[in-house]
Amino acid sequence: MLETRCKYYKDEAMFHGFIPHIMGTRFDILLIHSDAERLNGLWTHIINELERLDKILNRFDPHSEVFGINKHALQSYIQISKELEKILQLCQYYYENTFHLFDITLKDFSKIQIHDHQRISFMSPDISLDFGGFAKGYALKKIKRLIEQEDVNHAFVNFGNSSILGMGHHPYGDSWKVSFLNPYNQSLLNEFDLENTTLSTSGNTIHYTGHIMNPITGLFNEQRKASSIISTDPLEAEILSTVWMIANKEEQLLLTENFKNIQATIYDLSLIHI
DSSP states (O other): OOOOEEEEETTTTEEEEEEEEETTEEEEEEEEOSOHHHHHHHHHHHHHHHHHHHHHHOTTOTTSHHHHHHHHTTTSOEEOOHHHHHHHHHHHHHHHHTTTOOOTTSSOGGGEEEETTTEEEESSTTOOOOOTTTHHHHHHHHHHHHHHHTTOOEEEEEETTTEEEEESOOTTSSSEEEEEEOTTTOOEEEEEEESSEEEEEEEOOSSSOSOEEOTTTOOEEOOSEEEEEEESOHHHHHHHHHHHHHOOHHHHHHHHHHOTTOEEEEEEGGGSOO
């Protein structure tokens, strides 16, 4: 049973929902509306959607769809859901348009075979699916749609301080202000004003280094640097924040041709005193 908490602040017409652990991190949401009943209903829909997506994409859950695929796909054709088929098609698009720097197999996406009638198989024994750099952005995009369907104009959605969606503005401001801190010394790297945009960040920290792998070279990035991406598309922001960490300068220039409506920044943290 998923642990959740929520509270409605009547004076501010603000609803706060909180999930301590989902998709590998914590989840917070602020919804601004005078109709508390509507927000409670929306919160229920969001919880259900997060649980549903986790049951598809969580490779560590023995009951998830992806876990079953990773376990059996080499042996035979595996029937997949219509949604997972669409997700794999999305992943193929980003695989091709990031010059293979985004790869949910971390090895070679071309070894995934998508067959007719929603079936999948792998062409190599060392291929498996890992949606770690995809799932939160995909979920944010779904949540954004749910919020829009309920005509809630102002919302702030935060996945573990690394994938953040701001819709409308804060009740006491003209945007949602977010600070991006240096993970090594907590100094300010950048400040963002989110208004119908998503911020996604990636990088190494003192305690979490070498977790971002270049799928082309097979090498982990252990540099002291970080990235931030601003985009109106939550999924695009999520994917590209990791891609920017491993792309060289020439690749970054090519990527900006494919993704023109983003703001991408690399922060060299080796130049900052700890």
